[in-house]
Amino acid sequence: MFVSAAVVFLVVYQDTGAQLESEIDRDISGDTGQLLQSLQALKGETPTQIRAAATRYVLAQPYHAASTLLFVLMPGVGTASNHPDVFGSGRPQAGESEAEQTLENAEGRTLQVPRLGYSTARVPDVGRMRIFQQRADIGAVPVVAGAGEPLSLVERAQNGVARAFVLAGIVVLGLALIASYLAGARVSAPLRRMAQVATRVDAGELGPRMETSNGRVDEVRVLAEAFNRMLDRLSEAFASQRAFVADASHELRTPLTVISGQIEVLAAQENPSSAEVTRVEQLVRAEITRISRLVDDLLVLAQAERTDFLRIxxxxxxxxxxxxxxxxxxxxxxxxxxxxxxxxxxxxxxxxxxxxxxxxxxxxxxxxxxxxxxxxxxxxxxxxxxxxxxxxxxxxxxxxxxxxxxxxxxxxxxxxxxxxxxxxxxxxxxxxxxxxxxxxxxxxxxxxxxxxxxxxxxxxxxxxx
Ligand SMILES: Nc1ncnc2c1ncn2[C@@H]1O[C@H](COP(=O)(O)OP(=O)(O)OP(=O)(O)O)[C@@H](O)[C@H]1O
Ligand SMILES: [Mg+2]
Known part of the structure; x- marks a missing residue:
């Protein structure tokens, strides 16, 4: 969310700037056009007369903060402007040092050099300004007319966008964090309970089962049901395994009891007859055969679960x-x-x-x-x-x-x-x-x-x- 918000912010920020700048561009080229049109009427006048007329025209639209700067540059004759200070003729204003004024004068001098078309320049006392300049000949007198508007408007709009985004972003990210925490907790709570059950099973208990009711997330319910089924099968397998071992031990114990009983009978007699020895021997042999068969059968059953049981x-x-x-x-x-x-x-x-x-x-x-x-x-x-x-x-x-x-x-x-x-x-x-x-x-x-x-x-x- 943070990354996408940052991307959206950059796009909106740039777009706001670009739109305002293109509006400014339209304004200043229109103002320059009007200025030149009014000068065209002065064909045949001397450069000084033209400059005076230009000064009258621009002063009729006085410059104040955030309005349009109008100027006419007449190389070799002078400059007409509704804000002459920006062209470096000014003296230090209250609170300005000599050095600052010198810098401003230098900036003003660069403004006096015509730069046709659109440009952006630092203008003393105003800051960054978008400027449009166009050349024309009034009769035989070449002039460069221009208009400029401060870019502070654009900067203010962009700052506004940034402020709105930061505020909205903090609120939205905060809400998203809370929502994802709640969603995560909703999903992980049953998973935590399942993990507890799994831990108990791992420790050897086969009794506990996972809850599968109360409107759970579907995947979690499926998992819990599968786990429970697996536990059921495991319990059954263990039970049948235990029964099998118990039965096998019981079956083995019977012949062993017979064998030990017969040997005790034989041992109790001091001088057993050879017929008695033969009788016991036959009995013991028969029981041993029974044990061997049983062990063979058990082995076959145990092997039957292996993959290499058969040799086809x-x-x-x-x-x-x-x-x-x-x-x-x-x-x-x-x-x-x-x-x-x-x-x-x-x-x-x-x-x-x-x-x-x-x-x-x-x-x-x-x-x-x-x-x-x-x-x-x-x-x-x-x-x-x-x-x-x-x-x-x-x-x-x-x-x-x-x-x-x-x-x-x-x-x-x-x-x-x-x-x-x-x-x-x-x-x-x-x-x-x-x-x-x-x-x-x-x-x-x-x-x-x-x-x-x-x-x-x-x-x-x-x-x-
Ligand atoms: N042909 C048959 N007729 C009647 N009952 C049978 C027959 N075959 C098997 N049974 C019954 O099925 C039971 C199981 O047979 P099974 O062969 O598994 O065991 P068993 O013969 O008792 O012992 P084992 O085969 O291990 O020596 C037998 O105990 C018997 O009761
Ligand atoms: Mg049998």
Whole structure:
């Protein structure tokens, strides 16, 4: 504001001066014209007569402050003027020193030298003056007529402009300062409150939220809402992280308790039989296997969030699936069925895909009866480039209300919880993590028959051949 006010001031200041000066220029050239016109009537008179007539003419318009100076210069004859003092003929006035008068006389003498056209000169006792001079011949006598007006008028007008600007400027700048302070305070008050909330969050509290109501500046409200949403998500993430760690510790503690209990039993006996040692050894081994599996599963889940989780390769689908299935059929006594497998290439991580399919098949094996229990895999292409793996069994199936929850970490259905030797509940969470890392999906489907479970894993990146 200060800079623009200064620019406006300079423009107005200059313009006022220029306008007044051009008015003065018009006035003095008009006055000079009239003066010359009246002298033209004296054609044929002698220079002295002309000078006398000129003196009469100029004295008829006496000079006083802020009026027009009129003069006629006649080289070799003399000067006629309505203010002769300015031409250096004057004596010291009251209160003027000799030196000042000498200076004035010198200035007056320079005025006597004709300078045709417009000029600005210092004039004794008057100050700066705008002067116009024009040459003419009255008969055979050359004369220079001129008129001048003091520039003090312009200076006064410009000073007036400057005063008005300084006054108005102080008032406007003051008001602008107050207004911008108020506007700034209005914007910064909510920001300060937000900063306080952010500081508390930074210090570890996740509870506080920013106010988003009462007619705030829009941007600030949007920011506060986004911040609150972020805090909600952070709280949820922390809560689920805590639950995950608690579940994991709990799952690890169970086998560790069994191991330490068995070792205590063994230590309490002075001479344990070799059969007893073997029994404890087998138990401890089984629990260690359980711990290792759990730790492996936890590691997979932790890695699934990393970008280098997958090592994608082109998989020749039919041999991949048949090899995997042949391996699985050796692990249990079930009625294993492999539906038609399409020929083609799938771009996926073979190890992770095998792990996901094994988890699905292992669940099916666990929930079906020894011998006649059915475990089936179907591999079908889906448009445009997707492939679907469906693992079906004829076990008790998954209740409708559990269809989403079975994919949560450590989640087991009630029947599984009561079953002895059940897993930790990570198998399907791992399948989902692997599916999502491949940008695919996994879901529980409606069973084909009256009972049983069907879980479908869909992956992209398939090209039939
Ligand atoms: N084929 C199935 N039939 C019936 N219920 C199933 C089937 N597959 C999974 N479930 C239910 O879903 C739950 C979660 O399965 P998930 O594979 O994640 O865990 P888990 O098998 O109990 O343990 P883990 O796989 O870690 O050894 C199981 O506890 C079980 O109750
Ligand atoms: Mg499982």
């Amino acid at each position: 390769e082109a998989i020749d689908l039919r041999p991949f699936v048949t090899d995997l299935w042949d391996g699985l059929t050796l692990t249990a006594e079930r009625r294993f069925e492999l539906g038609t497998v399409v020929d083609g290439t799938l771009h996926a991580d073979p190890d992770r895909l095998a792990q996901a399919l094994r988890n699905l098949a292992r669940n099916a094996i666990e929930h079906t009866t020894d011998g006649p229990g059915l475990v089936r895999l179907d591999v079908r292409p889906l448009a445009p480039d997707r492939i679907s793996f469906v693992v079906t069994d004829d076990g008790p199936g998954i209740p409708d209300h559990e269809r989403e929850r079975v994919f949560e970490r450590f989640h087991r259905t009630d029947s599984a919880r009561t079953r002895a030797g059940g897993g930790a509940g990570l198998g399907l969470a791992i399948v989902r993590a692997i599916a999502e890392a491949h940008r695919g999906s996994v879901r529980v489907r409606d069973p084909q028959g009256a009972r049983g479970a069907a879980i479908e894993l869909v992956l992209p990146g398939f090209a039939a051949s």
